[in-house]
Amino acid sequence: MGAPAAAATGSPRTAERRTWVLGLLTAILAVGVFLSPILGTVAIPAGTVLRILLHQLSGGALFVDPCTGASVPAGGCSGLVEIVWDARLSEIVLAVLVGAGLGISGGTLQGVFRNPLADPFLLGISSGGTLGAAVVVVFRIGVSEQNLVLPLFAFVGALATAGVILAAARSRFGSVETLLLTGVALSSFLSAVLSLLLLYSPSGSLQVDFWLLGNLGSLDWTQDGIAFGVVFVAAGLLATFGRELNLLQLGSEVAQSLGVDARRVRLRLLLLASLTTAAAVAFTGIIGFVGLVSPHVVRRVAGNDYRLVLPGAALVGAGFLLAARDLSLIAFPGTLLPIGIFTSFAGAPFFAYLLFRRPWASTMGGG
Amino acid sequence: MHLPDPSTDTERARRTVPLAMFAVVIIIVAGASIGGVAAYYSLRPGSPSGPVAVTDDLGRHVKVPYDPARVAVLGPSILDSMYRLGLRGHVVAVDCYASALGGLSSDYSSDQVALWNLSSSMCVEVGPTFDVEQLLAFSPQLVLAATIVSVAAVEQITQTYDIPVVMLQPATLGGIIVDEQILGEIFGVSSAASSLVTGLQSGLYQASSLTLNLTDNGTPFPTVLVTYSADANGYWTFGPGTFGESLIELASATSISANATLPYPELSGEQVLASNPEFIVFGTGFGLNESTYSGGPFWSQLGATQNGHALGLDSNYFTEPDPTMILVGLPELIAILHPGVSA
Numbered sequence: 251m252g253a254p255a256a257a258a259t260g261s262p263r264t265a266e267r268r269t270w271v272l273g274l275l276t277a278i279l280a281v282g283v284f285l286s287p288i289l290g291t292v293a294i295p296a297g298t299v300l301r302i303l304l305h306q307l308s309g310g311a312l313f314v315d316p317c318t319g320a321s322v323p324a325g326g327c328s329g330l331v332e333i334v335w336d337a338r339l340s341e342i343v344l345a346v347l348v349g350a351g352l353g354i355s356g357g358t359l360q361g362v363f364r365n366p367l368a369d370p371f372l373l374g375i376s377s378g379g380t381l382g383a384a385v386v387v388v389f390r391i392g393v394s395e396q397n398l399v400l401p402l403f404a405f406v407g408a409l410a411t412a413g414v415i416l417a418a419a420r421s422r423f424g425s426v427e428t429l430l431l432t433g434v435a436l437s438s439f440l441s442a443v444l445s446l447l448l449l450y451s452p453s454g455s456l457q458v459d460f461w462l463l464g465n466l467g468s469l470d471w472t473q474d475g476i477a478f479g480v481v482f483v484a485a486g487l488l489a490t491f492g493r494e495l496n497l498l499q500l501g502s503e504v505a506q507s508l509g510v511d512a513r514r515v516r517l518r519l520l521l522l523a524s525l526t527t528a529a530a531v532a533f534t535g536i537i538g539f540v541g542l543v544s545p546h547v548v549r550r551v552a553g554n555d556y557r558l559v560l561p562g563a564a565l566v567g568a569g570f571l572l573a574a575r576d577l578s579l580i581a582f583p584g585t586l587l588p589i590g591i592f593t594s595f596a597g598a599p600f601f602a603y604l605l606f607r608r609p610w611a612s613t614m615g616g617g
Numbered sequence: 618m619h620l621p622d623p624s625t626d627t628e629r630a631r632r633t634v635p636l637a638m639f640a641v642v643i644i645i646v647a648g649a650s651i652g653g654v655a656a657y658y659s660l661r662p663g664s665p666s667g668p669v670a671v672t673d674d675l676g677r678h679v680k681v682p683y684d685p686a687r688v689a690v691l692g693p694s695i696l697d698s699m700y701r702l703g704l705r706g707h708v709v710a711v712d713c714y715a716s717a718l719g720g721l722s723s724d725y726s727s728d729q730v731a732l733w734n735l736s737s738s739m740c741v742e743v744g745p746t747f748d749v750e751q752l753l754a755f756s757p758q759l760v761l762a763a764t765i766v767s768v769a770a771v772e773q774i775t776q777t778y779d780i781p782v783v784m785l786q787p788a789t790l791g792g793i794i795v796d797e798q799i800l801g802e803i804f805g806v807s808s809a810a811s812s813l814v815t816g817l818q819s820g821l822y823q824a825s826s827l828t829l830n831l832t833d834n835g836t837p838f839p840t841v842l843v844t845y846s847a848d849a850n851g852y853w854t855f856g857p858g859t860f861g862e863s864l865i866e867l868a869s870a871t872s873i874s875a876n877a878t879l880p881y882p883e884l885s886g887e888q889v890l891a892s893n894p895e896f897i898v899f900g901t902g903f904g905l906n907e908s909t910y911s912g913g914p915f916w917s918q919l920g921a922t923q924n925g926h927a928l929g930l931d932s933n934y935f936t937e938p939d940p941t942m943i944l945v946g947l948p949e950l951i952a953i954l955h956p957g958v959s960a
Contacts, residue, residue: 291742291750292750292751292753323754323756324687324709324755326756329754329756332778333750333753333754337750390675390768395772396767396768396769396771397769397770397772397773397776398772449879450879450880451880452880452881456744456764456765457764457767459744460744460745460746460767463745463746465745467746467747467748467749470773470776470777471777585742586742586746586748586751587746589746
């Protein structure tokens with residue numbers, strides 16, 4: 251029995267290690283979430299930011315005047331509260347949700363396809379989402395409610411693309427290779443449709459830019475709430491498939507003999523990963539490398555047990571995206587770079603480092 | 618029987634007449650006052666303290682505060698209007714495209730920065746990522762935005778932060794006039810807006826008179842290539858439905874890209890050579906000059922360059938739908954294309 255099979259059965263020591271690793275990652279992430287609002291494009295003293303956070307979290311009981319000593323804008327202290335609480339914190343919460351969603355989807359897809367290069371965008375899901383967003387912008391659909399209509403169309407576009415992939419998976423040609431190639435073909439096709447659409451509407455391309463480059467800003471708590479609902483449920487369900495994914499690494503026949511309906515499990519995992527990715531891209535656009543890198547980081551640190559890889563990839567993904575946001579603000583003070591640019595800048599060399607430190611096969615835990 | 622006392626009647630009549638006259642005067646004065654006040658408020662969009670309801674260029678119905686003192690202007694074309702209406706003092710923030718990369722200079726020419734007294738401390742980054750935080754720091758009471766700002770971001774500003782946003786992005790030259798009226802309504806400068814509108818209408822009228830004169834005389838319109846960028850493949854130009862194309866038509870000329878299928882097509886070198894336009898107008902400003910275009914295909918072989926009919930004009934005149942486009946850009950284009958003819 252290989253490592254994944256052994257991991258599938260589990261042991262008290264494995265469970266203890268899993269608890270420690272996940273606990274540590276959660277603690278690091280919690281500290282990051284609390285400190286990240288200090289960084290933003292407008293200079294606000296760290297003490298003021300923390301006072302505002304505690305004031306808001308305590309429902310106004312703590313620090314009655316949280317802006318004491320700070321230089322307040324023309325709008326008064328409420329202006330600073332809006333910046334910290336509504337603009338920064340909603341962005342940070344979204345970074346955590348999207349990072350977690352992309353991380354766990356990446357881990358799932360790498361497991362399903364048994365391919366270290368699989369990530370949520372390989373299947374063309376993001377291209378479908380981008381096309382959905384572009385349709386709203388170019389045809390000016392729902393102008394007065396575009397902050398909700400646009401993510402809705404993006405979500406539908408991403409899910410429709412995922413639907414095609416799932417249909418391919420259900421067909422008799424639904425081998426792993428066919429699915430991957432279907433995704434690549436679909437992605438290229440949708441990109442071509444998008445380019446054509448934007449050629450006829452150049453002003454639309456300005457607005458779709460933010461989608462293509464990934465973007466955490468321009469969001470609010472309503473959108474955070476929607477993202478939370480979808481990502482939490484879908485990612486939570488994904489995290490329960492660790493044992494099945496461990497067995498799938500041994501091949502469909504072995505998994506079948508150990509009581510796992512490989513085809514059905516694969517289909518469910520694809521559906522949940524697609525749903526998670528669609529919810530993530532609907533609000534932020536394309537953010538590369540999070541889904542690709544996060545599972546590899548967990549594997550390097552804690553091994554190949556998917557019961558640890560999946561929740562671990564979610565936590566690492568959340569931390570990665572949050573760190574990318576913070577580092578971009580440190581590297582380019584006062585400037586909000588599209589986050590997708592920065593994750594690719596940071597993710598590509600880091601991924602190369604991981605690959606050259608350890609061969610692909612061993613990072614996947616297979617042979 | 619009681620008979621009326623004639624002397625008392627006379628006395629009463631003597632008292633009644635002045636009273637009646639006084640009442641009439643009171644009624645006239647009161648009526649005039651009420652009428653005057655009513656007329657005053659009917660001319661104004663709303664009371665100075667009350668909100669003004671406007672419909673913006675995207676058809677959104679927006680309630681905005683009357684004559685707001687702190688306004689964020691996200692679009693150079695809107696700032697041009699604000700400046701011409703004497704409202705520059707209300708502007709506390711302007712748009713910047715990726716402030717780390719180009720800042721003000723990516724949206725505003727150096728002339729505009731100097732004329733409108735802009736500084737990088739007024740920047741709100743609008744693209745590719747919209748920086749809500751920077752906008753909030755200016756505590757604007759109103760945001761005037763062109764579509765360089767994503768509509769989704771606009772809705773967020775309106776709904777989450779309760780800051781009204783008016784989108785001013787005219788689709789046609791006539792839309793520029795409508796926008797001046799909207800601004801006049803919001804800021805209570807209807808008379809300034811009216812005189813600006815009169816100036817704009819006059820500019821458009823003079824241009825159409827030139828067209829009529831040329832048509833009546835049977836004079837053919839000159840052919841022209843208006844280009845804003847060139848590379849080894851060809852020349853980027855304006856197609857149907859764009860402001861650049863509208864301006865060329867108004868200037869009584871025929872664009873060689875009038876039948877293009879795309880709004881901003883690139884004409885290949887051979888297309889330009891085959892059309893051999895009588896004039897080439899190339900965009901300047903933002904670091905562009907003739908050398909930018911002379912690397913394009915067949916540049917030196919084109920009749921216009923050989924005859925000295927390749928001339929530069931500020932790119933903004935073709936792309937920014939604002940009063941300057943009509944008041945300055947149009948006459949300058951006419952002067953290039955019809956030397957010796959005053960519009």
